[in-house]
Amino acid sequence: xxxxxxxxxxxxxxxxxxxxxxxxxxxxxxxxxxxxxxxxxxxxxxxxxxxxxxxxxxxxxxxxxxxxxxxxxxxxxxxxxxxxxxxxxxxxxxxxxxxxxxxxxxxxxxxxxxxxxxxxxxxxxxxxxxxxxxxxxxxxxxxxxxxxxxxxxxxxxxxxxxxxxxxxxxxxxxxxxxxxxxxxxxxxxxxxxxxxxxxxxxxxxxxxxxxxxxxxxxxxxxxxxxxxxxxxxxxxxxxxxxxxxxxxxxxxxxxxxxxxxxxxxxxxxxxxxxxxxxxxxxxxxxxxxxxxxxxxxxxxxxxxxxxxxxxxxxxxxxxxxxxxxxxxxxxxxxxxxxxxxxxxxxxxxxxxxxxxxxxxxxxxxxxxxxxxxxxxxxxxxxxxxxxxxxxxxxxxxxxxxxx
Ligand SMILES: Cc1ncc(COP(=O)(O)O)c(C=O)c1O
Numbered sequence: 073x074x075x076x077x078x079x080x081x082x083x084x085x086x087x088x089x090x091x092x093x094x095x096x097x098x099x100x101x102x103x104x105x106x107x108x109x110x111x112x113x114x115x116x117x118x119x120x121x122x123x124x125x126x127x128x129x130x131x132x133x134x135x136x137x138x139x140x141x142x143x144x145x146x147x148x149x150x151x152x153x154x155x156x157x158x159x160x161x162x163x164x165x166x167x168x169x170x171x172x173x174x175x176x177x178x179x180x181x182x183x184x185x186x187x188x189x190x191x192x193x194x195x196x197x198x199x200x201x202x203x204x205x206x207x208x209x210x211x212x213x214x215x216x217x218x219x220x221x222x223x224x225x226x227x228x229x230x231x232x233x234x235x236x237x238x239x240x241x242x243x244x245x246x247x248x249x250x251x252x253x254x255x256x257x258x259x260x261x262x263x264x265x266x267x268x269x270x271x272x273x274x275x276x277x278x279x280x281x282x283x284x285x286x287x288x289x290x291x292x293x294x295x296x297x298x299x300x301x302x303x304x305x306x307x308x309x310x311x312x313x314x315x316x317x318x319x320x321x322x323x324x325x326x327x328x329x330x331x332x333x334x335x336x337x338x339x340x341x342x343x344x345x346x347x348x349x350x351x352x353x354x355x356x357x358x359x360x361x362x363x364x365x366x367x368x369x370x371x372x373x374x375x376x377x378x379x380x381x382x383x384x385x386x387x388x389x390x391x392x393x394x395x396x397x398x399x400x401x402x403x404x405x406x407x408x409x410x411x412x413x414x415x416x417x418x419x420x421x422x423x424x425x426x427x428x429x430x431x432x433x434x435x436x437x438x439x440x441x442x443x444x445x446x447x448x449x450x451x452x453x454x455x456x457x458x459x460x461x462x463x464x465x466x467x468x469x470x471x472x473x474x475x
Contacts, residue, residue, distance in 0.1 A: 073370040075362070076454045078103040092425040092459045097241050097269060097402055097450030100292050102355075109354035110296060110347040120343050122320065132346050139353025140336070146356040147286065148277035149303055156302045156309070156339045157349050161268040162189040164287030164302035165235070167339065168264050169193040171312035178232035179204045181224070181261075183216065183247070184440060185240045188433045190266045194235065204230070214240070214392045216247045218255075225259040234263045238270035242434050242448075243392025244375075244402030246270065253282050262308065268292060272452070273371060273400055275364050278303055295355035296348040302339070309335045316341040367453045371401035374451050374460060378403050381464040385471065391446055401451040404432070407471065412447040415470050423466045 076082050079101045082091060093101060113135065119128030121136045137152070144152040158164045170193075174180075180194045184207050198205035208224060211217050225231060234256045239246045249265060256263045264285040270276065271286075272293035278286055285308065290299030304312075314321060314332060318341045324331045332338045359367065379396035382388055387408035392399055407415065412429040419425035428448045431438040438445070449463055 073362075073366065073453055073456075075103075076456065078105070078358075079454050080104055080107065082454060086424050089424045092423070092462045094425065094427045094449040094451065094455065094459060094463055096272075096292070096452035096455075097448065098292075098428050099297070100272060100294050100452055101454060102296065102351075103294055103358055105358055106294060106296065106351045106354045110351040113347040113350050118347075121346055122337070132350075135350045135353075136344070136346060139349050139356075142353040142356040142360075143301060146360055147271065147301075147303055148279050150279055151306065153335050154303055154306055154309065156304070156336045157344065157352075158287075158300040158302055158339075159298050159345075160291070160300035161187075161266060161287045161289045162300075164300050165190050165264065165266065166193050167302050167315045168235075168285050168287070168304075168312070169197060171315045172233065172262075173311065173313065174203045174232060176201055177204065177230055179206050179228060179230045180233045180235055181206050181208060181231050182234075183207065183236050184209050185214070185242060185245075185434060185437050186235075186237060187241055187266065187268065188435065189268075190235055190237060190264075191436060203232075206231070214243050214245050216245075216252070218248060218251055221252065222255050225255050225261065229259070231256075231259065231261045234261050235266070236263070237266040237268070238276075239267075239273070239400045240392075240434075241269050241402070241432055242404055242437060242446075244269070244399030244404075244450075245392055246274070246398070246400060249281060249283075253284075257282065269400060269402075272359075272367075273364070274368050284308055290348070290352035290355060293355055294358055295352035296345075298345055299348040299352040301352075306335070309339075312339075315339055318342055320344075362453065370453055371451045371455075372397050374455055374457070375399055375401050375403060377457055378449065378451070378460045378464070381460060382467070385464070385468055388467075391443065402448060403450075404446050404448040406444050406446045407467075410471065410474065412445045414474075415447055415467065418470045418473075419463070419466045423462065425463055425466050427463070 081101045117128045117131035119132045121132040140152040194205045262284045267288040271288040286303040291297045321341045375396040391404045416429040
């Protein structure tokens with residue numbers, strides 16, 4: 073897959089060296105077409121959407137509608153109105169958490185491998201007695217315990233929502249959502265899927281998979297920073313309480329009587345990040361034109377290559393499955409006896425190799441499993457074997473240097 077040329081960030085030299093970017097699980101780079109689309113907005117019709125009667129405003133309205141359609145098609149939604157634009161996955165999850173009509177006895181179930189964005193909102197709500205929160209533990213190999221889940225769902229009738237990641241950002245493990253959704257629905261629970269790590273890499277069809285809510289970030293799928301999406305089934309979105317309110321969310325205000333607009337406007341308060349939304353539509357078009365299945369295969373093949381090479385280094389322990397095809401382009405490792413932050417700093421400063429170190433916003437899992445901060449390389453469509461070679465060589469070099 074020859075897409076490196078599409079990404080301006082990769083076609084530059086920093087200190088005479090090309091950058092090697094292996095941090096796409098955090099933030100993807102942006103292709104030229106997305107940047108151009110945003111510049112087009114700023115240079116040609118930088119108006120507000122939906123309000124004024126002039127040409128700049130109507131063009132903005134038209135381009136936002138196109139972007140909504142592109143994103144809606146990308147995830148297989150029935151109607152574009154089911155796509156709400158937000159800032160990121162975090163805001164999308166908070167929108168559901170704050171707006172779903174919970175009773176204090178309702179339980180929200182998460183796994184023990186949730187990103188803070190899908191944990192902290194529930195922990196706080198539980199502390200404030202708005203809901204109750206429960207966690208289901210993963211198996212020792214990090215996989216989802218479907219039997220324990222089925223038992224719990226049948227036993228615990230107060231579970232109202234199952235809020236889980238589709239793909240983990242620690243080990244790239246993909247949860248078996250088809251079975252999880254079936255079991256949840258059989259037991260009258262709604263599923264909120266955190267698709268931050270899956271939507272950029274894997275084909276999702278919200279209709280076929282019967283997904284109730286799906287939260288994801290534009291910036292991890294070649295889209296602009298500060299863009300995200302909440303998809304929901306129409307009847308569920310209509311049932312949500314308003315979230316952030318103000319201009320553009322209401323049809324009328326008369327005295328203290330407020331009439332809210334329909335979805336999606338009801339949840340898109342104030343003037344929006346139009347350049348971002350339009351850029352996100354372009355990102356969805358870019359990935360669709362390439363084919364998300366091709367992206368997934370490319371990333372898996374590269375992860376196999378990385379896995380073979382990294383396993384040859386002594387004392388490198390990979391988190392999660394030993395099968396790289398089951399890690400969605402993520403290879404997260406602990407190098408025994410070496411501080412992962414120091415490795416990351418060396419790779420960046422000396423080699424222009426950008427990886428991520430730390431607890432990857434899943435502190436709860438690192439604390440529970442007493443896992444040391446780790447070094448994560450995460451791959452995307454613009455990576456190739458030369459990136460992996462550079463990373464593994466750089467890693468070996470650092471280990472030799474300090475031993
Ligand atoms: C699994 C998962 N969920 C949620 C998030 C939060 O995404 P954002 O920071 O875009 O809101 C991330 C970000 O890395 C993630 O990996």
